[in-house]
Amino acid sequence: MDTHPSFLIDGREVAFQAGQTVLQAALAAGLNIPHLCFNPELEPIGSCRLCLVEVAGCKLSACTLLAEEGLAVQHDTPRLRQLRMALLTFLLEQGKHTCIRCERTGDCRLQDAAIAFDAQPEASLTSQVFPPNDDSHPEVSLNRDRCILCGICIQASRKLDGKNLFTFAGKGGDVMLTVESPSGLLKDSTISADDHAVRLCPVGALTRKHHPVQASFSSFDGFEGMDWGMPTEFSV
Ligand code: SF4
């Protein structure tokens, strides 16, 4: 007999273990609640809001909500679908997510979610000003124009790498990820390509150089019409 307590997601019974969040229990049960800033190797951050669910009319992040016996969680509702789509569209418009040029194509949470929800940026990228990228390090690149400000690298650097190499600076729409080094550049930091901070970045913002996957298309400038299924070894 199953002795695990359970709760409901969209009417489906989901068993959980004490201490699990709604997102952890849902993922363990094979339910796909999209998420960007949750990583099982880290404490929940709750920054991206993509994992939004509703409980008794309140919108909450599934990654920070502890599962409780009898909880009735809504995930697949028209309103939440609309909010997720708006959030994804916003994120896609805030960065240069030209996946066909990105080393992480095929291994990117934002790309996965965009495909799953058929989300596309609506605004043109041409007039946008992005914070500077950092290509100063021989092994690692920081592509701030792809950073979704999730905070994973901050926690991973501190807790898993023991280095504390990243922080956020700025306010409002000017927030950006900064590097803790004398010059503020990666080349003067202790980062290595093997750092967990690099490995766990959910998009192509912190990437290893000399990555075996290099896809680039000099003629490709937009998101629309991207060949999502392009083989990752393709290179021009
Ligand atoms: S560099 Fe990656 S892990 Fe760090 S905040 Fe940006 S998207 Fe998140």
Ligand code: FES
């Ligand atoms: S995964 Fe829950 S807020 Fe980001």
